[in-house]
Amino acid sequence: MIYNNKTILSLLTTLGIGSMLLVASCNSDEFLEDNGTNTFGFTEPRNSEDFETIIEGAYYSMSGEGGFRGMLNAPVLFSAFTSDEGWLPDEYINVSDDARQWYNRDFTDRTLSQPERTWSAAYATIGATNLIIDFLQGDPANGFDDRNGEAWTPRVLGEAYFLRAFSHYQLARMFGPPPTADPSAPSIILRAKTPEGAFDNPGLASVQEVYDLIVSDLNRAMELLPEAFVEGRDPLAYEDRATRWAAVFMAAEVNFMLNNFELAEQYATEVIESGRFELQEDILDAWDDNSLGAQAPEVIWQYVGYNRNQQRWKPIIIHRYLGFTDANGNPDRVSTEQRLSLSDVLVENLGWNNPDVAALDKRHNELYVRIEAGEDSRPNYDQIPGLRIWPNKWYRAEFSGWGTASTASLPLMRLPEMYLTRATVRLLNGNSQGAADDLNAVKRRAWAGDASAFVPVSASEITEEMIALERMIELAFEDDRIYYLQAMQMDIPPGERIATSPFPYGQVELPIPQTEADINPNVE
Template identity: 45%
Template sequence: MKSIKFNSYTFKTVLLLFMTLFWSCDDQWLEEVGTVSNGFSDPRNTQDLEQLVNGALWVAGGSGGFRGIHGNQAIYSATISDVGKLMDELGVVGQDAIDWYGRDFSNNTHSQPTRNWEAGYAVLLAANAVIDWVDRNGPFNDQQSHWTPRILGEAHWLRAWVNFNLVKIFAPPYGADNDAPAIIIKNRLPNSAFDNPAPSTVQEVYDQILADLDQAIALLPEEYDPDRDPPAFVDRQNKMAAHFLAMRVNFQMRNWEQAEEHADVILNSGRYPLNEDPIEAWNKDQFGVKGSEVVFQYVTSGSQTNWKPPVISRWLGYSDPNGRWNLTDRFNNNQIMSLSEHFKSMTGWDNHEEAMNDKRYQQLFISFGPNEDPRPTYQGLNRREVWGHKWYRAGEPEASNRVSSLPLMRSAEAYLTRSFLRFSRGEEAGAREDLNVVRNRAGLEDFTGPMTAEVIEVERMKELVFEDDRLYYLQALEKEIPNGDRGPGGIPWTSRTWQSIPQNEIDLNPNVDN
């Protein structure tokens, strides 16, 4: 009997995935929403729609928290760009990361891209179930019917978020060839298991993302209101998260004016000040708790969410969520990447004593000199290495449930984006002001020298390294992607940096070519 494989959501297969995930990990979800097929094809009330949205975010983490779409695409950006140094000589690196670091994308059977594809389309299925139902039937006539616009807005946000992640992983960068095939647009429920559209073009995907974001901005509330909203909404996406995503998408498309407008909405709201140390965005593990700068985070704790820890902590983080509950056992002996010498040279972080003046270096990274690393795997290193230590920080050393919330949208990024946009149109004073907000929070003095795009870029590197930014920032600015520690030179921004559509999809979808 031929085994069942996953295409870009063969309907029955995705339903099976949902049943497996929720029966094994969260029986309460199924009890609340009824049967899974009921929850998709015939929701009974507004609460069912609510559970579909919350469940979609749960599924975004994938089975076990490492088969998902949330935050995991940052692994590609780090590995493909110039910011990291791959530790393949230590035997901790798999062939997939070796291929990405070598910028070889010929293998379309690697597990992580396949997991990203599967989880992304599973989330899209849940989002489309909500949108299709409301479009066909309108709100339920029940006591929670006032939730419907917000739920619908969340579903549109989820579609935009997933499609943006997928198109960055599996398609050419925007502007390189907008007529090239990209990903498969799924903006409705499938008619059958054989409903297999061909990939849409890059331009068509971005148009769909913008259309969904328009809906999300129109429908989502400004913020959580405990007198109006269910408890689970406290950590989910609101209107500001939609503006943030719209800022990113428009920046990637070089719609500079629109990107700045969305940044203005976020920053001028005054709701996300940089008034806490950098660590405060990363050390949370409680439902309803986040750092002051965090616009949206993926919460991995709390009875209302039960979302899952991201794989990025296992690849790029110094602490291991799978370790035992003491500091020694929680060291990550499978960390594949440290900061590249190229990165440290560009940012000045090659001088450890000077770098320690920067709170980001102090709090979000960990450094050991030659032969100082306490982890057995790394004790023989003969030079100072700087390791990412942003993830899985909550409750250290008392963490009890292997979780730590993952900030996916921080106002520091919006300040640096607006700084570049202001500078590019000649508003140097405003660009400097935004830059210095970020620097001051890091404990650094105002930058008073000549403003350049490179000054802003270096500050952005220090602030957002390993956060799914560097590769796509260079592509948005149409800049060469440096080789980093691979050697001198670089590659054009239009060069191949994207994954092939997974072989599983090609096997089942006759409309996808190799």
């Protein structure tokens, strides 16, 4: 299959593969126009270095191909505003349409920009991965016999399968119902290969079809990806990219969502017992790294924003919605647009309304800002009654001027999630002691008091509610709460919303963006 320069380029733009006009096996520029982004400089892969260039392009597409158009922002924001973990102060400050609608659990607007950006960036990423998978026909033996071929080709193919699975998963969780609700329901457009022509615009695949491909791709990724970056074997940029452990982590997450609990526990255990990661006492360390190869011991995979030539990934904008400091992460200036605090319900359940209790948790001390009634210095925020605890996780790299703190990496996969997933599965399977051990491991590393004063949860005491509460605060505003509840087939509690009932877990899905429906006749 021949790809001209502009065909490859277009696969990596934010048009989105589902709706783009793509001409494969064509050297004409008739249908496609250059948008100003640098092309690869080749019409088809010529060597293993070209494979590396394409997979770097896939990561770049994930970042949104410049600006703030990446695929990782909307999933976090959608989950944060929709779940019961946060409170929206819309009576006191101006909030954007997406924040208000999602907080009110109104999922009817097809014109919001953030979901459209995720849709476009994800399909651009998928398009790049398919270039590699299609060319190699899924087999690294079809690669090039050059100086890097034997070492690079399996890894690049594994990255392609992983990123395709990750991108489809992000889309399926946002734009489709959960598999625990109705596996036969329509979900998203499935792109298992490069489009065959300009008007190759399929309709929506079923939830089951989408998850079948995700699982299949993860299995291939686990077979092909190396366990770690090796200097001299791998290109420098790979030091910050997905290894086999990212695929294993995601396999645990996906199988948990599918209620394949035995596999979820198996993969979670594999990550926990790998010896490569550890729960750490320095809670902030996962959030303040911003240089090549800098990764906290509990982080399995992260999105890096340090903007080196090897990656060119762009800063995430989650901070612009949820962060406590200003838009540059300056710790001496606070945001006047922060749109969520922890909900009162969560604060009370944690006991954090008591400052002495809250001070015993490192997460409260390091990743949140506690402000009592009337003490907020921000205009309008000072009118908010009662205690508010505001998140402060993002843009936490050292600030030394514009564009420095915002280069902090975004952890996408952290070890505590594996412990808490395994704790849930163990408890469901009757292993109360194992569940308590896992829960205590997470609670102990967050304990800020004297070590001798820590009181572990016993096997006779542990409940699903305890694990869920620990998970809720450990992974607050990290794109987890909604999907945990969906996996457990539990409706979404109202949180601090007034006079509302729990929202049906199977109905938390956004409509396909209008930009797709306008072009694709197979999407209503």
